[in-house]
Every structure is written in C-alpha cells, then in structure tokens.
Amino acid sequence: MSKFTRFVVAGAGNLGVFIIQELVKLKKQGKIDSVVVLTRSKDATENETALRLGGKPTNINYSRPDQLAHALKDVHCVISTLSAYDAEFEKDITHACKAMEVNLFVPSEFGLPKISQLRSRKDGVKRYFEEIKQPYAVFYTGMFPDLIFTPYAGFNWDDGKVRIGGSGDQPASFTSRSDIARYVVHVLTELSADELENKTFLIEGERISFNAIFSGWEARTGRTLEITRMPRSELERASPINLGAHLFLEIDNGNGTVGPPEETNLYYPEWKPKKVLQVLLG
The missing domain is CATH 3.40.50.720 (NAD(P)-binding Rossmann-like Domain)
Structure with a gap:
C-alpha cells in the first residue's frame, strides 16, 4: 500500500x-x-x-x-x-x-x-x-458520459434528437x-x-463510437433518433475557437481514446465501470 x-x-x-x-x-x-x-x-x-x-x-x-x-x-x-x-x-x-x-x-x-x-x-x-x-x-x-450527454451539448434524448460532428465512426473513451x-x-x-x-x-469505462451509442440507444428504447451531423469541413472552420467542434474534429481524427487497450484499466481488476448506455438509461 x-x-x-x-x-x-x-x-x-x-x-x-x-x-x-x-x-x-x-x-x-x-x-x-x-x-x-x-x-x-x-x-x-x-x-x-x-x-x-x-x-x-x-x-x-x-x-x-x-x-x-x-x-x-x-x-x-x-x-x-x-x-x-x-x-x-x-x-x-x-x-x-x-x-x-x-x-x-x-x-x-x-x-x-x-x-x-x-x-x-x-x-x-x-x-x-x-x-x-x-x-x-x-x-x-x-x-464523462454522465456529464456531456446533455441537451446543451446537442443530445436531447427526451425529444429523440442528437447532434454530432464528423462521421461518428471513430471510437472514443x-x-x-x-x-x-x-x-x-x-x-x-x-x-x-x-x-x-x-x-x-x-482508464475507460467503455471504448465506443458515437454511432454505436446511438444504435444501442435505439435498440434499447425502440425509438429512432433524429441525428444531425456537422461535416468535417465545418468542424475545421470552427476549430479550435469552438470547443465542441474542436473535440469532435479531434475524435474524428482518431484522438478520442486514452491509449492502447492493453494499457488501460490496470492495477484494479475488481473495478467494473459502467457502460455508456448504463449511464444514459440505467
């Protein structure tokens, strides 16, 4: 110790x-x-x-x-x-x-x-x-999934409307x-x-893409999301002044994870963190 x-x-x-x-x-x-x-x-x-x-x-x-x-x-x-x-x-x-x-x-x-x-x-x-x-x-x-997925940030789950930048295919931690x-x-x-x-x-509770989160949410709730996507060209114009655009652009560039999977979550084998959908839907 x-x-x-x-x-x-x-x-x-x-x-x-x-x-x-x-x-x-x-x-x-x-x-x-x-x-x-x-x-x-x-x-x-x-x-x-x-x-x-x-x-x-x-x-x-x-x-x-x-x-x-x-x-x-x-x-x-x-x-x-x-x-x-x-x-x-x-x-x-x-x-x-x-x-x-x-x-x-x-x-x-x-x-x-x-x-x-x-x-x-x-x-x-x-x-x-x-x-x-x-x-x-x-x-x-x-x-932090319990902090960022808010209507203010473009994630209005109650209305079934979300907004992201980039393809949404790149994994993030x-x-x-x-x-x-x-x-x-x-x-x-x-x-x-x-x-x-x-x-x-x-450390990471889950490594997952935004698109996978959306698909999982739809499967769990039986609802269809209305997804608005800001193209890379707009992200590039807005970054780095617009912090949200900068974040999405960097994730789209492959910089959204904490590091190699084999180097994450070491030293605490009993740690069982929540997945993103567990945080969003319980």
Missing part, C-alpha cells in the same frame, strides 16, 4: 465531489486519516458541499503561498480537480507541494491525453512539476465520474509509492 492517509482535494465541483465521497468512505472505515477540501473563500457553495460530503473545508486564496503552505502541512497526497480554466492555479499548488514535501500531486488532467481546449496551459503545468521534480500521478479517463473516483482513490491508497510516482494511468 502507498500508506498515504492524509489527503487534500482542490475543488469540490463536477469531479471533485465524487473523489471526496470516495475518500470520506475510507476515512469512515478508518483506512485514511483526513480529507481536507480546498475551497475559495468567496465560494460559499464549495464550503457547503465539502461539509455535506464529510470533508473538512479550508478557505484558500491560491495566490497566497502562505495559505497554501499552511493547508498542505503534513499532507501525503494532493488531488486537483480544478477546471481547465483554473489551470493557472495548479502551478501555485505544485510549488506549495514541493515546498511542503507533499508525497504526491495528482493534477487535474482527467480527460483525453491528446485533446484539451486549454492544452497549452495543461502542458505548462506538467512541465513545471516535472521541472521542479514534484512527484506526480496523472490519470486519463476519457469523456468514456468513464463516468463515480467510476473515475473509485479507481483513482483505490489506486492512490493501494499501490506503493514507487508504483505511483511519476506514472500515468489510463
């Missing part, structure tokens, strides 16, 4: 809440000692969420090194779930981790290794923690947030420090 028992989670948002829940479960079982959640002082919702989940909220100004240092004192592992738009703060967190001798830093890389709307910022953070030799573990998880949290927390608490440090973990 890693013997990491004191955890800090930066952010209590879309993914953070699930990771906090899993850590709190282990704390209640006596397997870890503490779950501290870094929240921004002006965000009362984050504080309330952390308390409701059973974590200990600590108000932080990420630009204040003294506050970060105090929050990370005697911490074993820091997990960042900050959004891509907050990636700039991860350098501050990384610097504090190094200064306070935190054993392991998990950056908010969750997603796809070759696709990001803010890839340059993420790459900058990764270069920084490699440069200062802060031990890290990166998790690539694919897209999908993992639900609850499954991501279970895997991440298991690995961080069960693997040795040597197995974790400076390693990249690839």
Whole structure:
C-alpha cells in the first residue's frame, strides 16, 4: 500500500465531489486519516458541499503561498480537480507541494491525453512539476458520459434528437465520474509509492463510437433518433475557437481514446465501470 492517509482535494465541483465521497468512505472505515477540501473563500457553495460530503473545508486564496503552505502541512497526497480554466492555479499548488514535501500531486488532467481546449496551459503545468521534480500521478479517463450527454451539448434524448460532428465512426473513451473516483482513490491508497510516482494511468469505462451509442440507444428504447451531423469541413472552420467542434474534429481524427487497450484499466481488476448506455438509461 502507498500508506498515504492524509489527503487534500482542490475543488469540490463536477469531479471533485465524487473523489471526496470516495475518500470520506475510507476515512469512515478508518483506512485514511483526513480529507481536507480546498475551497475559495468567496465560494460559499464549495464550503457547503465539502461539509455535506464529510470533508473538512479550508478557505484558500491560491495566490497566497502562505495559505497554501499552511493547508498542505503534513499532507501525503494532493488531488486537483480544478477546471481547465483554473489551470493557472495548479502551478501555485505544485510549488506549495514541493515546498511542503507533499508525497504526491495528482493534477487535474482527467480527460483525453491528446485533446484539451486549454492544452497549452495543461502542458505548462506538467512541465513545471516535472521541472521542479514534484512527484506526480496523472490519470486519463476519457469523456464523462454522465456529464456531456446533455441537451446543451446537442443530445436531447427526451425529444429523440442528437447532434454530432464528423462521421461518428471513430471510437472514443468514456468513464463516468463515480467510476473515475473509485479507481483513482483505490489506486492512490493501494499501490506503493514507487508504483505511483511519476506514472500515468489510463482508464475507460467503455471504448465506443458515437454511432454505436446511438444504435444501442435505439435498440434499447425502440425509438429512432433524429441525428444531425456537422461535416468535417465545418468542424475545421470552427476549430479550435469552438470547443465542441474542436473535440469532435479531434475524435474524428482518431484522438478520442486514452491509449492502447492493453494499457488501460490496470492495477484494479475488481473495478467494473459502467457502460455508456448504463449511464444514459440505467
């Protein structure tokens, strides 16, 4: 085991809440000692969420090194779930981790290794923690099916209408947030420090194309979807300014998976993640 028992989670948002829940479960079982959640002082919702989940909220100004240092004192592992738009703060967190001798830093890389709307910022953070030799573990998880398949993103299942870009034939990696949290927390608490440090973990609940998802949905529901497709030419014109177009174009280019199948879902044989249709239809 890693013997990491004191955890800090930066952010209590879309993914953070699930990771906090899993850590709190282990704390209640006596397997870890503490779950501290870094929240921004002006965000009362984050504080309330952390308390409701059973974590200990600590108000932080990420630009204040003294506050970060105090929050990370005697911490074993820091997990960042900050959004891509907050990636700039991860350098501050990384610097504090190094200064306070935190054993392991998990950056908010969750997603796809070759696709990001803010890839340059993420790459900058990764270069920084490699440069200062802060031990890290990166998790690539694919897209979140419990988050992206919404009417806002073009998937109106109730009305039977969906909209995608490209052919829809290329496979992509999908993992639900609850499954991501279970895997991440298991690995961080069960693997040795040597197995974790400076390693990249690839996971996916399912590798499947959009067209296969649509066909499966129709077979399960007995309904026919009205599918609108944006051609590649339009995606190319809109990318990278339009983030949705950029994502579909990269998937159409074959960059929608986390990596080779034989390198995914290692180290946790009991992990049984949900398939996409299980997430969508139960």
